[in-house]
Amino acid sequence: MTISFQLQLLRSFCQLSESIILDELNDLLNGTELVSARLIDPTLFNTQVQVRITTNLETAISTFIRGLTLVRQTSLSNQLISGSNGDFRFSFSVYTNNIDNSTGIDVDVLACAFQNNNGLWCNCGDTFSCQETGGIYSMDYNLGNLGTFTNNDSMLKLGLPGFVSTCIPLESLLASSLECFYNSTCITQIFPSLNITEQLNAVQTSRYAMNTTVEQILQNLMLEQWEPNISFSKFFTQCNITSCTYSITMGNDFLYVITALLGIYGGLTVFLRLIVPHFVRFIVRHLRRQNLNRDILPFSVRLRGFLMRNVNLNLFPSEDSSEIVIHQQRWATRLYLMILISVMTVLMLYSSLTQQIVSQTITTPTQTQYENLVHVYGSAVSCPCSRIAVNLEEDLRSQADILSTNFISSTERSFARELALIRFTTQGNQIITGTYANFGIPVSDETTNGTNITVVDIVPGYFINAEGIPCFCARSSMCSQSMGIYSLEHVHGIHIPYYIIPSFYIGCLLIDSVLQSTLECFYDNNTCLETILSYYANFSVFINITGLNALQSSRFPLNATIETLAYELFVEQWYTNISYASYFASCAPQSCTYTYIQRKSFLNVIISLLSIYGGLSVVLRLIVPLLVNYVMEKIRKRHERQLSPDDSSTLNSQLVNDRLSFIQRLHSLVKWLIDKLMKLNLFKRNNNETMARHMTRLYLIALFVAGLVLISYIELREEPTQVKTIYSPSLDTFKTLLSEDSQLSCPCTNLAVPYSSFIYLNTTFHEVCSSDFVSSIWLDRVLGYAGYDVVADYYPNITDFRRQAVAHFELIQFFCQLVDQTINDALQIFGFTQLVSAQPLQESSFSIHVQSLVQQFQTSTANDFMRSLMLIRQTTQGNAWITMYASSWRLTVREVYPNAAIFMYPVVYGNCSCATYATCTEPAGIYKNETFIALSGFHIGCYPLEAVLQSSLACLYSSACVQLLEFYFPPTTNMTPVRTLTNHQSSVYSVNSTIETLISQLLVEQWTVNISYEAFYKQCAPDTCTISFKGRNSLPVIITFLLGIFGGLTIVLKLLVPIIIYIAWMIYGKVRRNRNAIVPIN
Secondary structure, three states: OHHHHHHHHHHHHHHHHHHHHHHHHHHHHHOOOOOOOOOOOHHHHHHHHHHHHHHHHHHHHHHHHHHHHHHHHHHHHHOEOEOOOOOEEEEEEEEEOOOOOOEEEEEEEEEEEEEOOOOOEEEOOOOOOOOEEEEEEOOOOEEOOOOOEEEOHHHEEEEEEEEEEOOOHHHHHHHOEOHHHHOHHHHHHHOOOOOOOOOOOOOOOOOOOOOOEHHHHHOOOOOOOOOOOOOHHHHHHHHOOOOOOOOOOOOOOHHHHHHHHHHHHHHHHHHHHHHHHHHHHHHHHHHHHHHHOOOOOOHHHHHHHHHHHHHOOOOOOOOOOOHHHHHHHHHHHHHHHHHHHHHHHHHHHHHHHOEEEEEEEEEOOOHHHHHHHHHHHHHHEEOOOOOOOOOHHHHOOOOOOOOHHHHHHHHHHHHHHHHHHHHHHHHHHOEOEOOOOOEEOOEEEEEEOOEEEEEEOOEEOEEEOOOOOEEEOOOOOOOEEEEEEEEEEEEOOEEEEEEEEEEEEEEOOHHHHHHHOEOHHHEOOOOHHHHHHHOOOOHHHHOOOOOEOOOOOOOOOOOOEHHHHHHOOOOOOOOOOOOHHHHHHHHOOOEEEEEEEEEOOHHHHHHHHHHHHHHHHHHHHHHHHHHHHHHHHHHHHHHHHHHOOOOHHHHHHHHHHHHOOHHHHHHHHHHHHHHHHHHOOOOOOOOOHHHHHHHHHHHHHHHHHHHHHHHHHHHHOOOOOEEEEEEOOOHHHHHHHHHHOOOOEOOOOOOEEEHHHOEEEEEEEOHHHHOHHHOHHHHHHHHHHHOOOOOOOOOOOOOEHHHHHHHHHHHHHHHHHHHHHHHHHHHHHHHHOEEEOOOOOOHHHHHHHHHHHHHHHHHHHHHHHHHHHHHHHHHHHHOOEOEOOOOOEEEEEOOOOOOOEEEEEEOEEOOEEOOOOOOOEEEEEEEEOOEEEEEEEEEEEOOHHHHHHHOEOHHHHOHHHHHHHHHHOOOOOOOOOOOOOOOOOOOOOOOOOEHHHHHHOOOEEEEEEEEOHHHHHHHHOOOEEEEEEOOOOOHHHHHHHHHHHHHHHHHHHHHHHHHHHHHHHHHHHHHHHHHHOOOOOO
16 A cells, blocks of 8 residues: 555655745746846856856755655654554454453554564664565464554565565655656556556666655756756847946057157247256356356345346347337246246146046965955955855855854744644644544444444544643643553553653653653763663673763753753754955956056146146147237326327327227237238248248148147047046935946945845734634633543544544644744844845835845745645655544554454545545535535545635624534633624635645735835945046147147247258249240250
8 A cells, every 4th residue: 555655745745845846936036136237247147146046956956855844753752643544453352340340342552563684673663674575474463472552575466666665654665766657567566456667767867866865856856957048139239238338458549659759849848948948058167167266246236136036037029129129028028937837837736736647456365465455445346256156155164144044044943833833733723643642442232233342443542641630632732741660460551650751741742742852861971871870781781882971061051941952953062164355265366357546647737747847838828928019008098198298189099099999909909919810920031931831831730730630539538437436325325426427436335234224014914814614712612522531522434524623723723823924934034134235226126125134035935834834744645644533544443353453444525535535525514413404515535635725704704603603512611702803895816715825825915015215225235426427628638738839849840841841932933944945946
């Protein structure tokens, strides 16, 4: 029969594995957003996505394996009894009453034993991993000397390749391989009545060998191949790039080099022309003084002479040496120097204070260099890893403190949640144990149709607490009493204790009993352990047991319960060993690039000033004399008018000029300018005045055209990247800056922001979780009338709701408590999780990302819970656990004699057998005599858990149905009437929604979600925001650029233009002479 259960489990594992993979894919594809403000490098993109997929898959596998392991271990620890007759069996025994020496028939629970190939025996009461060759055995069972049913290879009728038989079907399947299913003959031997021709393909390429065990296959969730198709092109399309910005290191273009050289040349030429003559005169004067051996004049005399020379300095000498002209030239010199010095001083300050972005690159940086760079330049340092993905296990040997509280808390809470779910479902299903602790099997004789038959049935067990009050295992798995060493003899069914072990308990289920206990007995400061060992005469010969050290430092007190230790994972202390050096070595950056802002160097300032000086000097030399002459002329004329006030002709002329219209004056000014330009001669050294004027015109035209070209060039040429820094930006400022510049940089002071600081999540649960139907008063009321004190009425019909009513309402209570705890744990872990971001996300990206996180959290929390529940349901059915209600398997008596076996047969609901399906159910009701009164929505089935999941709460919404429950479960004391559930129109569930549907949504009616971008920004807390921008050059920049070019361009043109004019003049003269030449006629 066990092969049927193994195949059911195999089918369940296939379905469960597929469900887990599909859920993970759904979460990954639909619930996970790849948030990136910028396009990711294709290699980095592929690596990130691959790592995320692999991580999700490995997490799902490890979670499944951990849950399966916990189910296996708790099943062994609780010594649950399987209907497959593989781990424990029931048999009759004869007992003698010590009081009246009467005898009677009792039922014993005996562990099965297997004999391996070495002839050693293995007891299922000690371990479920006992193994023997899988196959078809005879039905002859032997009662061994140790009070166990034994089985060995001598009973083997037909061996099946790959199959292994163990205590329970789950362990048998995990230890077996699928070798038989590659062989059609083997399949026919198992299923002789079925015409199965299909077999597994041994030729097909597979990652698993034919003799690979199912447990090994499950280590990979039965996956054969995992080939994700990662498309960067689709990501690029979805990213919807509007622009790309890149920076390159390159030399200056040719035109820029020419203009720079012209600027430097002009300024240097003008500067040297001014300095060199004075320097030469100084040297010559000094040498002459030495040759003449003249006495050195006193400093005061020399200073007076220097000042007089500067006062009389004339930088605009001309052929006209009249006193008035010289006076004007000296004033022009002073104005020229004053403007030149002032402008150059301002420009020097501006140039020295101007900031520019400088980028530097270090190849093959060491860790020390990198740390120094980060210390100085912070987030401006970029060092791409040569290995994009770094294995944390390789680099950070201990990961306990990497996620700190999040990691520890999530690990502890996950274990506690899964253990609680197993405990609750085991209690709800009322699985009986091989310890005979949570049930009893009374034997009675009945007469049916004149025939005496022996009847056995399963009834709930109970314990008497210290107050003498019975505690029924049907109501609570926490019923217990002190464990001790008792006499084998008993009086009135009560065994006499020899020794009571302090703070150590025995109860309905072994795990619950152990969790209530402490380890006080096992410390070396207590005689308890010695007392226990003294009752085992031969035990100490084989094993030298040493007590726990009571003096050793521990964070747990001596009287800490084992539950406390277990929920802390028995960890005394978490150790963290984070090796940043290993991480840096694994990252292996080949280069580090960092940017910083600095002022211009001294050399750059000097070069800029030289460039501007040349053009500024030339412009001032042109403008200042004209300006001084104009002002002096105005002053002279005004002075003359003041000296001759009666000159009527001059006065009348002035009045007439004042009456001229603006247009006439403008016309006169233009005419004057044209006349001046036509007569302008900038090349007075040339004796040919006509040629000099042509030179001047060509010079001006070339200068004008060059100026237009340079203005266009400087206007179109991008100026160097400019940086603007805003300190302590507010959220509004950040939004404004972001709308102006998408490349805004605002490094967060807190790179990791916990979700709890900006996400608030809360839940409203289904009304049933706060109703009277999950209260302890109601459960005690249902239990009290059910008469589970063994002597009260008991309901023989398994579909009578009263038989399992406590389990139904208890399971609903369990689920309400468990989903509440599950969500609280998940919320706490979710709150600890951190959003890592170097700078604040855009509000739109933030909203999309966080909403995706919340949706994924809600989905994954429900999926994880349902996976754990499904694993328990599938293994419960696959292991054919027997319930106390005999609703899945019933005891069948064939013969009654000492050591006679009691056989198990599956219960059938309709045409559905509990041996093949756990979901077999029938509508539940109450039998009144022979009348069946249906209870709307409730079902009875193989296991209370399955019946509850397929039931609905329709009855609890109906006042008539609730009144029926109250009638058949009357209160033991004065109690207020039970309130029905309210059918709210706003509820997301209907009245007829199954409880499984409710639990799949964690019984949540509504999620309250509050996401605060402002709170996220406050936690991010950027100190500064930096805007880097490139734009067209401003008017002052264009003017300074032209000034820098003008000086050099002027000098170059004054050199080139005469040469061009001379050449043109010579060509023109030659052509003219050839045209006027006299040619003789032959």
